[in-house]
Amino acid sequence: MRKVVSSGQPTIKEIAKRLNISVSTVSRALHDHHSIGLRTKARVQQLAAELGYERNQTAIFFQQGKTFTIGILLPELSEAFFSSAISGIEDTAYSNNYTVLLGQSHDDEAREKQIIQSMKQHRVDGCIVSIGKNTRNYEHFEMLRQAKIPVVFFDRIPDLPNIHSVSCNLESGTVQAVDFLLKKGHRVIGMINGPEQLVASGERAAGYMRALHKHRLKYDPELIVNADLTAAGTAEAMKHLLSLKRKVTAVVTFNDYVAMDAVQYALKQKLEINKDITFVSYANTPVSSYTAYPPAASVEQFPYEQGQAATNMLLSILNGDHDFNDYQQLIMESQLVLHT
Amino acid sequence: MRKVVSSGQPTIKEIAKRLNISVSTVSRALHDHHSIGLRTKARVQQLAAELGYERNQTAIFFQQGKTFTIGILLPELSEAFFSSAISGIEDTAYSNNYTVLLGQSHDDEAREKQIIQSMKQHRVDGCIVSIGKNTRNYEHFEMLRQAKIPVVFFDRIPDLPNIHSVSCNLESGTVQAVDFLLKKGHRVIGMINGPEQLVASGERAAGYMRALHKHRLKYDPELIVNADLTAAGTAEAMKHLLSLKRKVTAVVTFNDYVAMDAVQYALKQKLEINKDITFVSYANTPVSSYTAYPPAASVEQFPYEQGQAATNMLLSILNGDHDFNDYQQLIMESQLVLHT
DNA sequence: GTTAACCACGCAAGCGTTTGCGTAATTGGC
DNA sequence: GCCAATTACGCAAACGCTTGCGTGGTTAAC
Incomplete structure (x- = not known):
């Protein structure tokens, strides 16, 4: 007895059946593919709208091997510096159609590792991380490298060769x-x-x-x-x-x-x-x-801007704008502000 | 010419081939299923460890129709009240093996809708949201209800019937x-x-x-x-x-x-x-x-504790501890603190 | 010695989508 | 009137994993 998970969400298959055409045609129609006739395109798109069709991202993620998600690991989400950074990261990720997965290490190395592990399992496309102040061992980041998940370090940068980083x-x-x-x-x-x-x-x-x-x-x-x-x-x-x-x-x-x-x-x-x-x-x-x-x-130290810069760097890496071995380090200028 | 996406990550199929057994056996061995012999279990688990096998969560999410992810939508990530709340949410989500997807509305209703839409597409299991101060229209939350994605409101709660909420x-x-x-x-x-x-x-x-x-x-x-x-x-x-x-x-x-x-x-x-x-x-x-x-x-107002409470409430809903129509509203006591 | 129970495993379907390739039908050029 | 290009669509594989069901083989009970 198969459990019905459906949750009522209409699928591409549904639309195909109702219109008596194939799923591939529906898929292409939804993507405005040039090889689909105007009439069928219109019919498909209309029915999709009527049914309230929504693409199942989990299926796409799986199929494409890409999640359009970036993981962000910080020591403490509630610290002002980091929460500004999060804000900058989320803003630029959002405007590039990426979403943000969150984790805080509380400066605990073991938890840091678990979170990285979890993000790796979630198949995030890339990571932005600020390491904990007690972290001495960097093997979890080595694992990311092996999994070919790019990571941009920011603010708290480990003393490692060949990394991407943004800092002040x-x-x-x-x-x-x-x-x-x-x-x-x-x-x-x-x-x-x-x-x-x-x-x-x-x-x-x-x-x-x-x-x-x-x-x-x-x-x-x-x-x-x-x-x-x-x-x-x-x-x-x-x-x-x-x-x-x-x-x-x-x-x-x-x-x-x-x-x-x-x-x-x-x-x-x-x-x-x-x-x-x-x-x-x-x-x-x-x-x-x-x-x-x-x-x-x-x-x-411009945390918001650092967050933006780190995200932009990560996105450009994900877009393949650079050689894999072209490690970038962006250093922003800090600025003394007088309070007198 | 098929593009090779593999990224080298070993799959269950790999292990099966190397050991000359079926994928189902491998899958069950990895889950410690009782119907698998001790010898094969050991062999599978050892090879998995050697290869550095890691389950592909995206495949599992897709297959199970569950993502173990909760979406959290807040007006402003960098505001102290909310960043404490995030901290509380992330902590309790983490200890229940859930991950957290983040979005900030900047008190903009349109953006709020887009983020909800995005989270719905991402098939989050549930949401925790604090609405923007200008939000008058709640149809995006109605869509979540139709998609059977439970949402717990906290702190900034809309004036709607039949909702879950946590507040002070x-x-x-x-x-x-x-x-x-x-x-x-x-x-x-x-x-x-x-x-x-x-x-x-x-x-x-x-x-x-x-x-x-x-x-x-x-x-x-x-x-x-x-x-x-x-x-x-x-x-x-x-x-x-x-x-x-x-x-x-x-x-x-x-x-x-x-x-x-x-x-x-x-x-x-x-x-x-x-x-x-x-x-x-x-x-x-x-x-x-x-x-x-x-x-x-x-x-x-105990933002951290509110975050914890909201997450616990959401998780218990996801666990099916309640009837679908049993709407809960937790009201925590606030406390005046003197600064003299 | 027959039946029942259990053990250890394989088969194959299915989750929703994308996409390379194949195939008709139509069009255009000469 | 023939070949080539274009248009409009369908087939089926593939992504990695889970799981219901089936199937031999062994053991135990009566």
């Missing part, structure tokens, strides 16, 4: 940030950086050093501390910086959230913000404009 | 909010409400009136104004409220963003926040804790 040039933004502080007279500038293995952390550190070098100042390794981006980690980092002999008067923090946490810590230590200590950070989160003690400046 | 009891939260203001001595309390057709707006208004009634105060219709949630609309609403003869000393705003905009307007009018005028709002956006002039209190 944080080094130049950091130079701008440190320049800004130096011009305001600060000489002992701390930095609360992120986990060491993130490329983004390396870029921040590099920018920091380049700016110092430009001004012929010497670099004190004690001033850069790698934290884990939690409130507790930030507090500890601040504690370290404030314990140094040379008085730290400004701190560059990994992002606006870290900045806010750092501000909280500083306030507890009875420091006056923008007087005893000045903060500069990254992300330029919109809310910081409403904030009591916003960082004096923030490096805008 | 804003009326009680509003009563708490107005009570709070009344106890602080405010007697002329304005309200910047949302678009009239939103159920959420009605609930806020009802709560407002109920609180007044409880305290035997009479209700002045001039004090409630329906705005469009833009900064400009909020400014206009504030202008109206401040122009009234009776001096408004407190305002309940539709959400934290409206509150922030209202605060900005009040500051421009040289009003002192929490002295000349006090704000109470909804959403309890985390950032408002960092904010310069946060609302004195905010009604927490």
Whole structure:
């Protein structure tokens, strides 16, 4: 006894039977194929409309081996930076008739792997991913490569050869940030950086050093501390910086959230913000404009635009606009935004 | 000349050929079917592992007429309230082996329709949607009903009979909010409400009136104004409220963003926040804790939990735990959170 | 020794669509 | 009036997988 799954949705076969023609003719008529007569075309299209026919995408996906779906894997959907990025990705995917499959890793490597696995099984055409901050092992991305599913990394990019990526040039933004502080007279500038293995952390550190070098100042390794981006980690980092002999008067923090946490810590230590200590950070989160003690400046990373760019890159790869081995890395310019 | 789409991915057929057994045996072996001998099971599973076999989900989706995918349609992915909700939805979908297809309407009715259409074509098993604030026409949801695709509405719920929904009891939260203001001595309390057709707006208004009634105060219709949630609309609403003869000393705003905009307007009018005028709002956006002039209190709506609840409801419907005509509406309690 | 039960597997249909190829019938050129 | 091109359509395979049914072979019960 066959289970009837039909759900009433009319199929191409239905139309064919009613019109007494073959399914192939119906299919072609629906696609406006030139080899179908005008009369039959019209009849088919009219009946299709009447029946409320809708192509069964799952059948087409299966048949074509293409899903017009892109998978997007992010650490945390609710973080402002990433949710802006999602927004940019969805917008450009949508206008190119692609849909978006979503997954969040919560910075958990195991979950990251499972999601990638799931996306692979779903046969997404490509992926856009920002890796978790604890991810050390990249074999799941290697599997995607073997399955010939292209992936564009963005923002949090793994340290791997031969990948596509979109990111912001944080080094130049950091130079701008440190320049800004130096011009305001600060000489002992701390930095609360992120986990060491993130490329983004390396870029921040590099920018920091380049700016110092430009001004012929010497670099004190004690001033850069790698934290884990939690409130507790930030507090500890601040504690370290404030314990140094040379008085730290400004701190560059990994992002606006870290900045806010750092501000909280500083306030507890009875420091006056923008007087005893000045903060500069990254992300330029919109809310910081409403904030009591916003960082004096923030490096805008254009998440929405990064999302757009990553999607466009992925789509052009899917369209076969490039050689398979032509790995692209788009680096957007970040920009320091003053909040004074 | 047949195009080779294979992409090298091994199929069930491959395994069958190599082992000289039938595809059905392989399929059953992979599913641990009892009617397959232990020896063959082992051989199949080992070879599958060696080859890196992975089931082709698109084929299964097609064959089973089920996609294990839920569509989620929201006005704006980057809004904090919704991105928390997404997070909750994705988490519970993930732990039930469902995946999530994403779309944002940008509060545009036409786009909302297109996305629903697209999800229908993608044959999602069900949908979770929060409607756009301008949506007046609900025929696209009627189409989903006809296609027997269940949909759970949440937060922004249309005024339709026979729907599933998850929402927060804003009326009680509003009563708490107005009570709070009344106890602080405010007697002329304005309200910047949302678009009239939103159920959420009605609930806020009802709560407002109920609180007044409880305290035997009479209700002045001039004090409630329906705005469009833009900064400009909020400014206009504030202008109206401040122009009234009776001096408004407190305002309940539709959400934290409206509150922030209202605060900005009040500051421009040289009003002192929490002295000349006090704000109470909804959403309890985390950032408002960092904010310069946060609302004195905010009604927490638990977006993450709402997302979880909506997903659980949808999954239980998909599991056939209910009659088809057993429409459920879950109403969660909101809770006033003081920021003092 | 017959029947029944079970075990281990193969056959083949079917899900809805696309598409290469074949085949009539009509048209046009000379 | 013959060949070629064009028009209008049908046939059937293929995509990968699941599953109802059938079929030998072995075992157990009476």
